[in-house]
Amino acid sequence: MRRIALCAAAAYALVAVAVAVRAEAPLPAWMTEARSGGEATTDVQSRVAFSQHVPGLTTDELSAFAFGNRIFSTSWIEAPASVEMFDGLGPYFSSRSCSGCHLRDGRGRPPEPGQLTRSMITRLASVDDRGAPGPDSVYGTQLSERALRGLTPEGRLAVRWSARVHRYPDGTRASLRAPRFAIVGSGYGPIGRSTRFSARIAPAVIGTGLLELVPDSTLLALADPDDADRDGISGRIHWRSPPSAARRPGRFGWKATQGTVADQITSALAGDIGITTPAHARLELSAAQHAAAARVTGGDPELDGRPFASLLAYCRMLAVPARRDADRAPVTRGAQLFAELGCVRCHAPTLTTGDSDVRALARQTIHPYTDLLLHDMGPDLSDGMPELDAAPAEWRTPPLWGLGLAARVDGYLFLLHDGRARSMEEAILWHGGEAKQSRDAFRSLPASGRNDLLRFLESL
Amino acid sequence: MIGWLIIPLAALAPFVAPAATPPARAAAEQRVRAALDGYAHLAGRAYGESLREAETLKSAIAQMLAHPSQRSLGRAREAWIACRDAYGRTETFRFSGGPIDDRHPVTGIDGPETRINSWPIDEAFLDYVAGSPRSGIIGDLSSPLTEALLVRRNTAEDETQVTLGYHAIEFLLWGQDRRRDGPGQRPFSDYLPGHPVRERRRRCLSLIADRLVRDLATVKVEWDAGPRRYVDHFRALDPKDALGHALSGPATLAAFELASERIGVALSSGSQEDEQSCFSDNTHRDLASNIEGIAQVLEGDAGTPGLMLAVEAIDPALAEDARERLRRARELVYAVPPPFDAILLAPEDDPRRRTLQALAGELLGLAGDLQRAGAAFGARVVIGGGG
Numbered sequence: 001m002r003r004i005a006l007c008a009a010a011a012y013a014l015v016a017v018a019v020a021v022r023a024e025a026p027l028p029a030w031m032t033e034a035r036s037g038g039e040a041t042t043d044v045q046s047r048v049a050f051s052q053h054v055p056g057l058t059t060d061e062l063s064a065f066a067f068g069n070r071i072f073s074t075s076w077i078e079a080p081a082s083v084e085m086f087d088g089l090g091p092y093f094s095s096r097s098c099s100g101c102h103l104r105d106g107r108g109r110p111p112e113p114g115q116l117t118r119s120m121i122t123r124l125a126s127v128d129d130r131g132a133p134g135p136d137s138v139y140g141t142q143l144s145e146r147a148l149r150g151l152t153p154e155g156r157l158a159v160r161w162s163a164r165v166h167r168y169p170d171g172t173r174a175s176l177r178a179p180r181f182a183i184v185g186s187g188y189g190p191i192g193r194s195t196r197f198s199a200r201i202a203p204a205v206i207g208t209g210l211l212e213l214v215p216d217s218t219l220l221a222l223a224d225p226d227d228a229d230r231d232g233i234s235g236r237i238h239w240r241s242p243p244s245a246a247r248r249p250g251r252f253g254w255k256a257t258q259g260t261v262a263d264q265i266t267s268a269l270a271g272d273i274g275i276t277t278p279a280h281a282r283l284e285l286s287a288a289q290h291a292a293a294a295r296v297t298g299g300d301p302e303l304d305g306r307p308f309a310s311l312l313a314y315c316r317m318l319a320v321p322a323r324r325d326a327d328r329a330p331v332t333r334g335a336q337l338f339a340e341l342g343c344v345r346c347h348a349p350t351l352t353t354g355d356s357d358v359r360a361l362a363r364q365t366i367h368p369y370t371d372l373l374l375h376d377m378g379p380d381l382s383d384g385m386p387e388l389d390a391a392p393a394e395w396r397t398p399p400l401w402g403l404g405l406a407a408r409v410d411g412y413l414f415l416l417h418d419g420r421a422r423s424m425e426e427a428i429l430w431h432g433g434e435a436k437q438s439r440d441a442f443r444s445l446p447a448s449g450r451n452d453l454l455r456f457l458e459s460l
Numbered sequence: 461m462i463g464w465l466i467i468p469l470a471a472l473a474p475f476v477a478p479a480a481t482p483p484a485r486a487a488a489e490q491r492v493r494a495a496l497d498g499y500a501h502l503a504g505r506a507y508g509e510s511l512r513e514a515e516t517l518k519s520a521i522a523q524m525l526a527h528p529s530q531r532s533l534g535r536a537r538e539a540w541i542a543c544r545d546a547y548g549r550t551e552t553f554r555f556s557g558g559p560i561d562d563r564h565p566v567t568g569i570d571g572p573e574t575r576i577n578s579w580p581i582d583e584a585f586l587d588y589v590a591g592s593p594r595s596g597i598i599g600d601l602s603s604p605l606t607e608a609l610l611v612r613r614n615t616a617e618d619e620t621q622v623t624l625g626y627h628a629i630e631f632l633l634w635g636q637d638r639r640r641d642g643p644g645q646r647p648f649s650d651y652l653p654g655h656p657v658r659e660r661r662r663r664c665l666s667l668i669a670d671r672l673v674r675d676l677a678t679v680k681v682e683w684d685a686g687p688r689r690y691v692d693h694f695r696a697l698d699p700k701d702a703l704g705h706a707l708s709g710p711a712t713l714a715a716f717e718l719a720s721e722r723i724g725v726a727l728s729s730g731s732q733e734d735e736q737s738c739f740s741d742n743t744h745r746d747l748a749s750n751i752e753g754i755a756q757v758l759e760g761d762a763g764t765p766g767l768m769l770a771v772e773a774i775d776p777a778l779a780e781d782a783r784e785r786l787r788r789a790r791e792l793v794y795a796v797p798p799p800f801d802a803i804l805l806a807p808e809d810d811p812r813r814r815t816l817q818a819l820a821g822e823l824l825g826l827a828g829d830l831q832r833a834g835a836a837f838g839a840r841v842v843i844g845g846g847g
Binding site for chain 1: 561562563570571574582616617618619620715716719720721724725728729730731734824842843844
């Protein structure tokens with residue numbers, strides 16, 4: 001512990017020196033680069049900063065983006081309805097629209113006490129004797145808090161927060177809050193004894209089209225599943241094997257369970273809104289939910305063809321906002337600390353995309369601050385639930401681009417998978433497991449260094 | 461008006477093709493400068509008109525609330541339509557870095573656009589709808605109705621939860637449009653005093669009208685009247701950047717807002733929800749006033765030059781193409797017969813749909829011309845949109 005503190009102090013001293021002599025040693029490009037998404041960067045910095053399309057779209061792409069935007073914000077209604085294109089909600093659902101959780105394409109939040117969740121979902125997994133996850137026999141893999149009129153919702157997530165005080169080595173205090181989640185009012189009998197659950201807020205949608213294009217070989221090169229380089233960090237790919245495709249790395253979702261933007265969308269449409277698509281043609285309903293199974297559907301499937309293609313195009317073509325103050329001194333000092341403390345070993349600053357039909361997405365040098373790999377984040381962040389091949393304490397490194405605009409877009413800031421962190425500082429302090437050494441190095445920085453690092457994150 | 465005179469001529473040099481002869485270059489520089497000056501003038505004037513019309517709307521609403529009748533409600537509706545025309549002509553100044561939708565470059569405050577013109581609107585979030593006689597903020601008597609509440613709730617949790625602006629007023633004046641051949645039929649009796657829900661509706665309409673006037677006044681002041689007026693910032697920009705901003709507005713309005721979002725999406729979905737002014741059936745006029753705004757900023761008027769002066773100076777052929785597209789777009793937009801929602805529900809081969817598609821095509825072409833014109837100047841013309 002003391003060794004790390006010394007290292008951090010030494011690192012800070014080095015950075016201070018490095019800043020002083022910056023004229024001689026140029027900073028790595030990502031530290032001062034404002035265009036985080038390369039050509040796929042938008043200059044819009046307002047409340048709609050996450051809702052912009054990448055520049056240079058063709059007429060057809062622009063029209064797909066606009067129609068996809070329309071579908072993203074569509075409030076789905078119960079079938080049958082006069083507007084046939086947009087009926088088929090439920091029977092069970094968490095939200096009526098994509099934008100209901102990803103408001104202005106941004107993040108979700110945990111519920112206020114006593115309220116239904118609005119932009120957060122609850123995943124379920126029944127764990128067998130060997131610890132392998134599967135669906136709960138009644139509730140499946142997700143708990144829906146809402147249901148069509150006449151049906152009983154599956155249950156409700158309740159959260160209680162308990163305060164924790166974090167004390168920095170220099171005596172400064174920070175207050176954290178730890179959640180305790182419970183499922184209440186389960187509508188179809190008690191949740192299985194061996195069923196675990198995990199509450200997750202909606203992540204921001206920006207930049208997914210770019211992350212999808214990072215070659216598998218890049219991820220393979222970043223991965224170090226056995227920590228062969230003994231740096232204490234052992235990121236691994238969450239391999240996915242969709243029924244009709246070769247195995248590929250998971251990239252999206254808190255546990256990297258989805259390999260492509262299309263997989264992510266089809267799974268969210270089905271799980272969160274109850275909308276079927278060609279790739280996800282059947283909803284998960286158990287025998288206990290026979291009344292729901294008898295409800296009219298909004299088509300078979302409910303979303304396909306041009307509307308689905310447009311929704312996909314929309315999500316892929318959402319631009320990444322440009323950074324602010326990227327070349328200002330406190331921000332560049334923070335960027336250097338971000339590197340020195342080893343944050344960059346998971347939050348990879350620079351990746352390159354492969355080919356794409358969309359000009360602005362193809363062959364871009366991007367700065368997403370993620371390696372898309374699973375990392376053990378320690379017991380404090382473990383949700384106790386394995387998901388596919390991801391262990392309870394393993395989480396995919398979330399991208400950090402756009403982080404500094406999140407509060408402006410969303411009107412609030414809640415970070416980490418369950419939204420427990422109310423600031424970037426709190427989010428850092430929750431880091432454990434493979435990230436513990438970097439977290440401790442952050443703790444040991446002088447206050448000015450910690451502020452510089454936060455200024456850097458604010459600039460993203 | 462004298463702002464541009466301080467720009468050194470050298471700053472304009474990159475605008476002009478290197479092959480241009482010195483006298484031609486000087487003439488082009490002159491015209492770019494005049495075009496940017498004209499732009500600033502037109503923006504200030506258009507925002508002034510939209511403010512004046514909103515004040516007229518506010519007083520028509522006050523009169524209607526003082527004496528609710530079919531006649532006074534009709535007057536308020538007429539004032540709303542006039543007000544829409546004036547505001548529609550200002551939308552060409554959006555997407556240009558000005559103090560309307562973006563963060564103000566000086567004050568850092570987000571523009572008021574979402575409080576002025578948000579749509580589509582989930583009517584049931586605001587007032588009663590067919591099947592829910594007591595829904596919405598108006599029907600729910602549990603908390604006092606204040607301007608702060610309306611501001612706080614506006615698009616806070618869902619983009620369709622609109623509590624402010626033109627379309628909230630439109631819904632409160634016309635009510636839901638449940639007929640194919642005409643607008644909504646809200647009765648004036650909705651505004652008779654003496655019942656708690658009606659009193660709340662009266663208060664709501666009045667508060668929204670007040671706020672609209674105040675927000676439009678803020679835009680006007682921030683553009684060219686206040687101490688931190690945007691026009692000073694605009695004039696201090698590198699002319700290349702100023703021109704990029706100025707052309708981005710009409711280009712984005714034409715290609716994204718109009719061609720893609722308001723026409724393309726509406727034709728694709730066939731849903732009345734995608735009709736912008738769906739309660740009043742005023743969408744055809746919304747389109748026309750937006751296009752008139754584009755025409756005004758490009759062509760100028762009454763002695764004020766438009767941006768086309770700059771385009772012409774660099775590439776006469778491009779200017780010619782843009783003019784032709786603009787001419788056809790104006791022709792087509794007046795050939796769209798109301799009501800707009802009837803067109804959305806019409807079969808695929810309906811000639812009215814083809815008119816709208818042709819209009820969208822001209823608008824996309826026009827935006828492409830503006831983008832190319834910008835590129836010829838070395839200016840970045842961004843076709844933004846979304847959100």
